[in-house]
Amino acid sequence: MQYITIFDYLLLPVYLYVFYLIIKSRSIKYTDPQLRKYYFTSFYLHMFGSVAYAMMVQYYYGYGDSFTFYYGGNFFTSQILQDSSNIKYFFKPALEIKAWFDSEVNDLSVSGYFGVESNVSIMKISALLAAITFNKYLIIGLFFGFFSFAGLWRLFLVFKDINKGKNDNLLAWTVLYMPSVWFWGSGLIKDSLCIGCVGFIVYFIHKLFVKKEFSITAIVATILMVYALSVIKSYILIVLTTGLAVFIFYKFVTPFKNLVIRSFIIIAFLCGVVVIIFVTNFTDQLQLLAEESMLQVESFQRNYIAVQDTDERSRGNLNFREIDVSLGGMITQSPVAIFNCLFRPFIWESRKIFILLSSFEALLMFLCTVFILVKLKFIGFFKEIFSSPFLLVSFIIALFFALIIGFTTYNFGTMARYKIILLPFYFFTLVSLYTIAVEKRQKV
Numbered sequence: 001m002q003y004i005t006i007f008d009y010l011l012l013p014v015y016l017y018v019f020y021l022i023i024k025s026r027s028i029k030y031t032d033p034q035l036r037k038y039y040f041t042s043f044y045l046h047m048f049g050s051v052a053y054a055m056m057v058q059y060y061y062g063y064g065d066s067f068t069f070y071y072g073g074n075f076f077t078s079q080i081l082q083d084s085s086n087i088k089y090f091f092k093p094a095l096e097i098k099a100w101f102d103s104e105v106n107d108l109s110v111s112g113y114f115g116v117e118s119n120v121s122i123m124k125i126s127a128l129l130a131a132i133t134f135n136k137y138l139i140i141g142l143f144f145g146f147f148s149f150a151g152l153w154r155l156f157l158v159f160k161d162i163n164k165g166k167n168d169n170l171l172a173w174t175v176l177y178m179p180s181v182w183f184w185g186s187g188l189i190k191d192s193l194c195i196g197c198v199g200f201i202v203y204f205i206h207k208l209f210v211k212k213e214f215s216i217t218a219i220v221a222t223i224l225m226v227y228a229l230s231v232i233k234s235y236i237l238i239v240l241t242t243g244l245a246v247f248i249f250y251k252f253v254t255p256f257k258n259l260v261i262r263s264f265i266i267i268a269f270l271c272g273v274v275v276i277i278f279v280t281n282f283t284d285q286l287q288l289l290a291e292e293s294m295l296q297v298e299s300f301q302r303n304y305i306a307v308q309d310t311d312e313r314s315r316g317n318l319n320f321r322e323i324d325v326s327l328g329g330m331i332t333q334s335p336v337a338i339f340n341c342l343f344r345p346f347i348w349e350s351r352k353i354f355i356l357l358s359s360f361e362a363l364l365m366f367l368c369t370v371f372i373l374v375k376l377k378f379i380g381f382f383k384e385i386f387s388s389p390f391l392l393v394s395f396i397i398a399l400f401f402a403l404i405i406g407f408t409t410y411n412f413g414t415m416a417r418y419k420i421i422l423l424p425f426y427f428f429t430l431v432s433l434y435t436i437a438v439e440k441r442q443k444v
Helices: 006-029 033-061 065-082 084-091 094-104 108-115 117-133 137-162 168-176 179-184 190-210 216-232 234-253 259-279 282-306 327-343 353-376 378-387 389-408 412-421 423-443
Strands: none
Touching (some): 065 117, 084 094, 117 137, 137 423, 179 423, 216 234, 353 378, 353 423, 378 423, 389 423, 412 423
8 A cells, every 4th residue: 555645745844944944943953063963864764764764664674563553543543533522542551442442443453453443543643643643653753763763862962971972973874874773763663753852861860860950841851751662662661770770779789888788688689589570560561472473473474375485584593483571581591682682683684674774783783782792801800890870770771672582572673673773872972982992991
């Protein structure tokens, strides 16, 4: 089906110019020319990524979650236009909306999407944006990309502040300009909203509790972003909360010099973490993520079979397996899961152009990691991480994301999309460690 029409292309320059004017007006507060350059370049990349992603889904794949969300948004808007009382379904749970959809349309190919709260939330956002975008797929995608850019930029500002303005150029290239982030994080999909929300949450928490700059706006915005994440992908919120808990714990335990007291606090903290894992729906979230990944692969396979092809080019060597979402299962499989997420696919595993590009990025991550390990030595690498609460939190967040994504994702294409949430944190950790290594060498 043709979702991108001639009207999308006619409206595209108009909306791009509007977004440019917004960015230009907000850039005035950045007096540093280099910072303004990072700001505009990141904006350009996200807008390009939004258009490129939409064209890839339309002309290369011809199907995808993005179209399903847009289709769902169209269902909401068309039903509300027919009967204004249907607006009540904006406030109904997913199962009721699925029943409503089945009674009106009963399209079994997408019916399952309407029964998942996170999917329905994206459809609702798409429906709301339809009012100011003439309901054009390409333009709605631009809004998702713009939100992703805004959140990522604020995350960059936090990292820049923590790194004390050192190696800003390197930080910009690894956090703002990384291709996976501005490509996979700029379309009409969940990941765009997730990375935007994460950026805003980290920025406002840093502003409120580290910079000590109280703001009602920051508090309200944080609550809204937290709620959005809890609906779209709650495991991301769990990981961020874990990082925040580690930061608070670090600040609390470091003043105690007595080894016995420290040990007691650490044991109590670890016991608390285990209890939280058991009393929350964390394992349910992992299973849901695994099932979502599995359904995507099965959907890809069905579509490829229809055109006498298979998804082997995308699946590579990530074999299907039963997921053991117990704590013991995660611990046992964690090294392989983390390695797979961070450093695969390998170049020789790439059978599609997009997977090949992802493999280059994975290779870059591997080489950068090895370089920093050699630079600081293995012990020094972890010593520096544990010497800074910011580095420790960033590293833990990156590893937790890598563990969960590598543990539950079967498909290299899906993994490339999911892992964009960890890339800024992981590369910030490497850039900060590189900064420390250079400073140490200069002192010698």
